[in-house]
Amino acid sequence: MNSTTRAPVAPQVTYERIYVWQWGVRAFHWINATAITVLFATGLYIADPFLSANGEAYDVFVMARIRQIHFASAFLFAIAFVWRMYFFWFGNRYARSGFPAVWKRKWWSDLVRQATDYLTLNVGHGHLGHNALAGLAYTLFVIGLGWCQILTGFALYSESNPGGFWDGLVGWVIPLCGGSLRTHMTHHLFAWGFVVFAIAHVYIVLFDSRQYRNGLIGSMITGFKFKPVERGDDDGAKP
Amino acid sequence: MATSVGTRPTTWDLLRTHGFERRDFLRFCAITTAAMGLDASFVPQVAHAFETKPRIPVLWLHGLECTCCSESFIRSSHPIAQDVILNMISLDYDETLQAAAGHQVEEIRRKMIAEHPGEYVLAVEGNAPTKDGGVYCTIAGETFEKILLETAEHAKFVIAWGSCASNGCVQAASPNPTGAKPIHELVHDKPIVKVPGCPPIAEVMTGLLAHVLTFDRLPELDRVGRPKMFYGQRIHDKCYRRSFFDAGQFVERWDDDGARKGWCLYKMGCRGPTTYNSCSTIKWNGGVSFPIGSGHGCIGCSEANFWDDGPFYSRLATTRLPGVETTPQAIGKVAATVAALGAAAHLVSFGAKQVLSRDADKGSSHPETPQR
Structure with missing residues (x-):
């Protein structure tokens, strides 16, 4: 009958359980999510300290403590980045799936197809790794924005110790941005990119998980994704 | 001469x-x-x-x-x-x-x-x-x-x-x-x-x-x-009000209690944290005082573009993107709203399609209803 073929998922479909996300990739995801949340919240406070501390200055340490948490989270964020780079190169094939291989026709066609499927609410072709659209979004909003924040952030961090280690490493960013204030404002503006990304990311993950019945949400905890046995999925081996 | x-x-x-x-x-x-x-x-x-x-x-x-x-x-x-x-x-x-x-x-x-x-x-x-x-x-x-x-x-x-x-x-x-x-x-x-x-x-x-x-x-x-x-250090790093910054004690208005107590002028737009100069150490007029010492924030006059990166009395400076003159905060809020609206629009159309296809399935189970 029509009703069985047209429904999103036919009850008799059997699923295959495939290990996609390695533990290192999953750990990176949650460390990153936590660090970004803490960094954004503390960053907003540093830009506009809305709490007003009472008492003598030697009794309270609010701003300095918030900054300390911001810096500690920043180190965690940066270390997690290096960690994830290791898995990009030496992890399984899904760890680098979807990466913008702009020189390959296949990546572009996958990008167009995935964007069209999402917009037209079509189930279309499934993926086990990242699809091209996800790969593009992660490259721009996580890798790209992340490096911008790491560079501008550590440059600002270096200002309290001129001539020190961080100044030598990333101090050049400040004149590049047009001075200290503009570096601050650039850092602040880029931070909002993570908010835009988080909204889009969480929505698309929920939608994708419902649309393709692939266990996407749980996969970032367990590492396993599901695919219908008869469906010829792109396994993400060739981005 | x-x-x-x-x-x-x-x-x-x-x-x-x-x-x-x-x-x-x-x-x-x-x-x-x-x-x-x-x-x-x-x-x-x-x-x-x-x-x-x-x-x-x-x-x-x-x-x-x-x-x-x-x-x-x-x-x-x-x-x-x-x-x-x-x-x-x-x-x-x-x-x-x-x-x-x-x-x-x-x-x-x-x-x-x-x-x-x-x-x-x-x-x-x-x-x-x-x-x-x-x-x-x-x-x-x-x-x-x-x-x-x-x-x-x-x-x-x-x-x-x-x-x-x-x-x-x-x-x-x-x-x-x-x-x-x-x-x-x-x-x-x-x-x-x-x-x-x-x-x-x-x-x-x-x-x-x-x-x-x-x-x-x-x-x-x-x-x-x-x-x-x-010019090796920021005014902020040698500012005598730095302890109030670390404590989180800020002047909120020019006539409030914090201003009288000499708290940090960060929220009044003080550019001390982004300005490299010796004002807080050498000071002015033979070491008499300097702007922050007189209760006014630094305007960052020794930094490049300090006139363009105003307003002087706001911590969040204007972002100079082409055709946009507002704070990073405001730009970020607009971008986040657009993203949320986009997601919501997608969700609504997805829900509508689900409802419509369910109705269509129901309809098709009746033999008298014509097929689409």
């Missing part, structure tokens, strides 16, 4: 003719050494320099500027400007301070360039407008741009006094109607030391000249060409 051309006596020679004793001379050397931030063991080196080196000829040009640098300079207390002008350097050309006028002084400038190529120091106060052939600043019938390039060609090095010469300052602020350009964008083949500030601190100006005279070279410069000894 302009009499030293050709004769070139040393500082000690000159002091002796003025009736100074050896003891006074050594005291002057000690004060100058301290002003440069050097150890007492450097005093003999400084004294030796003043005894043996001919005074440095300095040509001090004025372009598009307000003369606040000169005003600051003449108020230097350690060393006093009088000592600098009359004893340490040979100020051979300076529109504001010179006694001579007209073609006479222009002649002195040309003579200096011709007779002492590569020996004189060019100090520039202000910058040069470049639009419409540079007509917006002319001296003795010539554009300042031409005078600047002509004088810089044979200079030993160039001192860019103040924010005008270093960064462009107000006349180069958007929309920069005269096309004013700071010195480093016009002079490319000479060492340039930037002494930004609107104006720079007097002791920073005289201290730089003393260093140049003593060691016959520029002091150590930072990435953007400022002397590290005066």
Whole structure:
């Protein structure tokens, strides 16, 4: 009958359980999510300290403590980045799936197809790794924005110790941005990119998980994704 | 003042003719050494320099500027400007301070360039407008741009006094109607030391000249060409209100309790955390006070683009994206709202399709309903 073929998922479909996300990739995801949340919240406070501390200055340490948490989270964020780079190169094939291989026709066609499927609410072709659209979004909003924040952030961090280690490493960013204030404002503006990304990311993950019945949400905890046995999925081996 | 051309006596020679004793001379050397931030063991080196080196000829040009640098300079207390002008350097050309006028002084400038190529120091106060052939600043019938390039060609090095010469300052602020350009964008083949500030601190100006005279070279410069000894740290890092910043105690209004208690001016837009200068250590007017000490935030006058990166009384500065003039916070909120609306629109259309397809399935189960 029509009703069985047209429904999103036919009850008799059997699923295959495939290990996609390695533990290192999953750990990176949650460390990153936590660090970004803490960094954004503390960053907003540093830009506009809305709490007003009472008492003598030697009794309270609010701003300095918030900054300390911001810096500690920043180190965690940066270390997690290096960690994830290791898995990009030496992890399984899904760890680098979807990466913008702009020189390959296949990546572009996958990008167009995935964007069209999402917009037209079509189930279309499934993926086990990242699809091209996800790969593009992660490259721009996580890798790209992340490096911008790491560079501008550590440059600002270096200002309290001129001539020190961080100044030598990333101090050049400040004149590049047009001075200290503009570096601050650039850092602040880029931070909002993570908010835009988080909204889009969480929505698309929920939608994708419902649309393709692939266990996407749980996969970032367990590492396993599901695919219908008869469906010829792109396994993400060739981005 | 302009009499030293050709004769070139040393500082000690000159002091002796003025009736100074050896003891006074050594005291002057000690004060100058301290002003440069050097150890007492450097005093003999400084004294030796003043005894043996001919005074440095300095040509001090004025372009598009307000003369606040000169005003600051003449108020230097350690060393006093009088000592600098009359004893340490040979100020051979300076529109504001010179006694001579007209073609006479222009002649002195040309003579200096011709007779002492590569020996004189060019100090520039202000910058040069470049639009419409540079007509917006002319001296003795010539554009300042031409005078600047002509004088810089044979200079030993160039001192860019103040924010005008270093960064462009107000006349180069958007929309920069005269096309004013700071010195480093016009002079490319000479060492340039930037002494930004609107104006720079007097002791920073005289201290730089003393260093140049003593060691016959520029002091150590930072990435953007400022002397590290005066611009190495942010005002914030040596600010006496820093403890209130760390505590999280901020002035919220100009007349609130925090303002009376002298809390941190961060929320009132103080640019101390983003400004490299010595205001919180050397201070102004012989160490009397500095803006934050008087209860007003720093406006960042020694940083590039400080006029464009306003408002002065807000911590979050305007982001200068093309066609957008608002804070990063406001831009971020709009972007996040657009993302949320996009997700919501997608969700609504997805829900609508689910409902419609369910209805269609229900419909198809009735044999009398025609197929789509």
